[in-house]
Amino acid sequence: xxxxxxxxxxxxxxxLTGGSIVLVKSLHPPRNALQEIVRRQTTVLPAIPQFYRNLxxxxxxxxxxxxxxxxxxxxxxxxxxxxxxxxxxxxxxxGYGLSEASPVVTKNPLGGRRKPGSIGLPIPHVEVSxxxxxxxxxxxxxxxxxxxxxGNVMQGYWNQPEETAKVMRRGWLLTGDIGYRDxxxxxxxxxxxxxxxxxxxINVYPREIEEILYQFPGVKExxxxxxxxxxxxxxxxxxxxxxxxxxxxxxALQQFVRGRLADYKVPRRVVLLxxxxxxxxxxxxxxxxxxxxxxx
Numbered sequence: 001x002x003x004x005x006x007x008x009x010x011x012x013x014x015x016l017t018g019g020s021i022v023l024v025k026s027l028h029p030p031r032n033a034l035q036e037i038v039r040r041q042t043t044v045l046p047a048i049p050q051f052y053r054n055l056x057x058x059x060x061x062x063x064x065x066x067x068x069x070x071x072x073x074x075x076x077x078x079x080x081x082x083x084x085x086x087x088x089x090x091x092x093x094x095g096y097g098l099s100e101a102s103p104v105v106t107k108n109p110l111g112g113r114r115k116p117g118s119i120g121l122p123i124p125h126v127e128v129s130x131x132x133x134x135x136x137x138x139x140x141x142x143x144x145x146x147x148x149x150x151g152n153v154m155q156g157y158w159n160q161p162e163e164t165a166k167v168m169r170r171g172w173l174l175t176g177d178i179g180y181r182d183x184x185x186x187x188x189x190x191x192x193x194x195x196x197x198x199x200x201x202i203n204v205y206p207r208e209i210e211e212i213l214y215q216f217p218g219v220k221e222x223x224x225x226x227x228x229x230x231x232x233x234x235x236x237x238x239x240x241x242x243x244x245x246x247x248x249x250x251x252a253l254q255q256f257v258r259g260r261l262a263d264y265k266v267p268r269r270v271v272l273l274x275x276x277x278x279x280x281x282x283x284x285x286x287x288x289x290x291x292x293x294x295x296x
Contacts, residue, residue, distance in 0.1 A: 003281045005072040008103035009046045019044075027051050030058040037064060046070040048282035049080060052092060053220065056083045057243055064088055068110060072097065074283045075189060075207060078117040079214040094119060096189065101126075101148045101173055106187050117211070118186040119179075126150035130181050135169055138180075143190055146179045147172040178205070195286060197226040198233045199264050206236070209257060209265055213238060216256050218246035221276045223284045224267060227293040237293040238267035241275050248272055269296055 014021050022040045027033050027047070034055070037045065045066045052071060069084075069092045076094045084092050095107035096119035106128060108120035122128045127149040130138045138144045153173045156164035167174045178196060179189040190205045197204040206224035213222035221241040226234035238257075242248045250270040258266045271292065277285040 003073065004099050004102040005097065005281075006046065009070065009072065014044075027054070030054040034058060034060060034064075037066065038062070041065045043067045044070065046072065048073045049076045050074075050221075050278070050282045052076070052084050053080050056080065056087055057220070060087070064090065066090055068093055070095065072103075073281050077211055077214040079211070081116050096120070096187070097152075098175060098177075100154045100167065101150070101152045101175070102154075103152075105148050105152070108186075113184075115182075115184075115186050118182075118188050120187065121185060122187075126152060128181075128187060129172065130179065130187075131172070135172070140183045141180055143178060143180045145193060146175045146177045146187065146189070148175060149173065195225075197224075197236060199226075199236065200232050202264060204234075204236060204265055209236065209238065209261065209267065212257050212260050213240060213253065216248075216253055218243050218248055219253075221284075223276055223286060223289055225286050225289045225293050227268075227290075227296065235268045236265065237289075237296060238270045239273055239276060239289050239292070240270055241273050269293075271296060 011021060022036065022042050024033050024036050030051070033051070043066055047069065049071050052069065068090060071092055071094045081092050081094065091110060091114070093108050093110060093114070095104050097104040104123055105126055106120045106122050108114040108118060114120070129147045129149070130142065130144040131147050132138060132144050147169070149172050156168070176193045177189050178191050178193050179187055181187050189207070191207045195206055197206060209224045210222045213219055219240055220243045222238060224236055224238045227237045229235045238253070240248060240253060250272070253270045254266055277288045279285055
């Protein structure tokens with residue numbers, strides 16, 4: 001329970017509202033978690049995107065008792081959201097938060113309009129702003145850094161004033177996430193600032209490519225990183241894991257992306273792995289993938 005999302009949403013919130021908490025020892029294999037959800041008649045399920053991805057591919061008899069499911073901790077691919085809701089016929093709510101502004105900054109409304117791929121609207125008493133590097137607020141559909149201000153923002157990193165100064169600007173927390181706001185006020189994350197690639201002097205956002213790869217039949221996991229290139233600056237390298245029993249081909253995946261994105265965004269290599277490396281909270285370890293990309 002060292003992770004702020006699960007500690008607050010999974011533990012503190014039900015305690016505050018008088019709910020019961022069902023702790024599942026392991027989410028693997030998915031059928032064991034499904035059995036426990038049904039046996040305990042769980043009504044709200046908070047989990048990470050990878051778990052929902054696994055549920056989509058898991059055999060299921062009957063329906064889930066949940067009234068809603070909540071995804072957090074990492075970006076939820078739009079394809080996973082759509083497949084999950086089609087299979088289980090229940091809302092999967094994506095939100096956004098970070099340890100420095102815990103636990104929630106924005107979320108898609110349960111009863112209102114939800115937009116696949118969006119992190120939703122700011123929660124009450126929290127302000128969100130898309131800003132450029134100088135702190136100027138950008139307009140709708142302009143891409144910049146997502147900044148947060150409100151009572152959920154940390155006071156600072158413990159005994160690290162210099163590190164704190166790097167992420168605070170005139171009361172705003174600089175999240176390090178790149179995104180935009182649409183005309184309806186919904187926010188979208190394009191990528192992590194540190195994960196953005198520069199190919200032939202053009203900004204390339206790995207998540208855009210990953211979302212396309214997730215649409216390819218049989219793709220279970222996808223991640224894109226950069227590999228240093230003396231001519232282009234960086235090459236895009238994709239790492240993909242397939243669903244059980246599915247054989248994927250590099251050329252077919254490249255052609256699939258080429259038909260949907262500009263040529264400079266097409267991965268120069270697609271490396272097939274049994275599974276992507278992840279940390280304890282389910283986030284893909286892109287540092288490890290960058291090391292693999294250099295070795296390719």
